[in-house]
Amino acid sequence: MECLYFAAGRCRSCSLMAVPYLQQLQDKAEHCARLLADHTSLRFLPPQPSTESGFRNKAKMVISGTSESPNIGILDADGHGIDLRHCGVCAPELRAAFPVIERFIRQLGLIPYDVPKRKGELKHVIITLAPSGDLMVRWVLRTKKHFVALRDSLELFRKALPAAKVVSVNFLPEHKAVLEGEEEIVLTAAQTLGMELNGIGMHLRPQGFFQTNTEIAGALYRQARQWVTELEPASLWDLYCGVGGFALHCSASGRQVVGVESSAAAVKAAERSAADLGMENTRFVTGDATDFVVGQDQGPELVVVNPPRRGIGAVMADWLNDSQVKHVIYSSCNAVSLAKDLKRMGNLEPVEARVMDMFPQTNHYEVILRLQRKE
CATH class of the missing domain: 2.40.50.1070 (OB fold (Dihydrolipoamide Acetyltransferase, E2P))
Known part of the structure; x- marks a missing residue:
C-alpha cells in the first residue's frame, strides 16, 4: 500500500507503511511465537491476513x-x-x-x-x-x-x-x-448501529466498543466458534464481552452462556441482540469481570476472555489457574501482556494459537489462543 501522507512525513501513525504486507504478517507471527516460545506444546495456525487498505470501519x-x-x-x-x-x-x-x-x-x-x-x-x-x-x-x-x-x-x-x-x-x-x-x-x-457478522446481528451503541477491522473481527469470532463447537461445553462465560460478539457466536441449544461487561450500554446492546436471535440460554451481566469470577462458587466448562491491552491481570489469572474450568480461549490485542498472564496459569496448557492481523500497516495485532487444563 502507498500513502502520500506517509511519504510526505505528514503522518506516521501507520509505522509499517513502507514494509511489504506479507513481510508485516510474517514478522507479527514470528514476534508472537518468540513471546510464547516457553510453551513448547503450542501449535500456531497460519496467521489470518487482512485487506491491506480500506480496512478500518x-x-x-x-x-x-x-x-x-x-x-x-x-x-x-x-x-x-x-x-x-x-x-x-x-x-x-x-x-x-x-x-x-x-x-x-x-x-x-x-x-x-x-x-x-x-x-x-x-x-x-x-x-x-x-x-x-x-x-x-x-x-x-x-x-x-x-x-x-x-x-x-x-x-x-x-x-x-x-x-x-x-x-x-x-x-x-x-x-x-x-x-x-x-x-x-x-x-x-x-x-444503535446494526453490526452483522457471520449471520449474527449485533447492536453497537454510540459509546460501545467494536473491533475496528470488520473482516478480521469476523474471522476472530469464527475461530472461537470453531473451537467451542469442537469442545461442546455445556456452559461458557464470555468475560470483557463488549457487545457480546463471542457469547452470541458461541451460543447453542442447551448451552448456558453468560457475558460479563463493565459498560451498561454494551450489555443493553448485547441483551437486545440475544433477544433478536432467540437465544434464551444466553444472558449478560453488567460488572467488572474479575469481581464477577471471584464472587462465583463454581465456574463454567469454558471461559472466553477478551481483555484490554493490560491483560486479565494476576487475580483473574490465578482464579482461572486454580478453578475447575476445563478450557480457556484468550483473545489478546497485546501478546506481551498475554505472555505475562500465561505464566500465572501453569495448570492450563496452551494448545493452539492464531495471529489475526487486526491492524495492518502497524506493529499491532490480535492473537487468539486456546488453553486446556492439564490432566
Missing part, C-alpha cells in the same frame, strides 16, 4: 482549523491540525462522508477546538461503518453551544448523508487527551 478524526476551512484528521506534536481526509486505511464509505462533514461545519459555523489555545467547540467527529453500509456519526463538542444547530440540522444532514442511521452529540468539556465525554445525546430515532 471507524474514523476518529480531530477537527481543527477554522469554521471556514476545517481540517479533518489528527494533530501534530504541537497540537496543530493535519488534514487526513483521504487516509487510505479508512474504508471508502468513511472517506466519502468527510466532504459532508466539512460542508456542515462551514454551513453551521461550527468552531473547531484549538488545542494550544484551549478555545473552540467542535473537538472530534467519530464515524463508524456497519457491514450493511450504514453509518454512525458522533459529533464531540466542548459545550452545548452548537447543540441546537446540530439538532435542528439533522434532517438536512441525513439527506446529504443518507447512510447516517445513527447521529449523536457527545460532550467533552475537559481539556484532556481523550476522544469523548460521558454525556451523549442521540438525535436519531435509531439508537
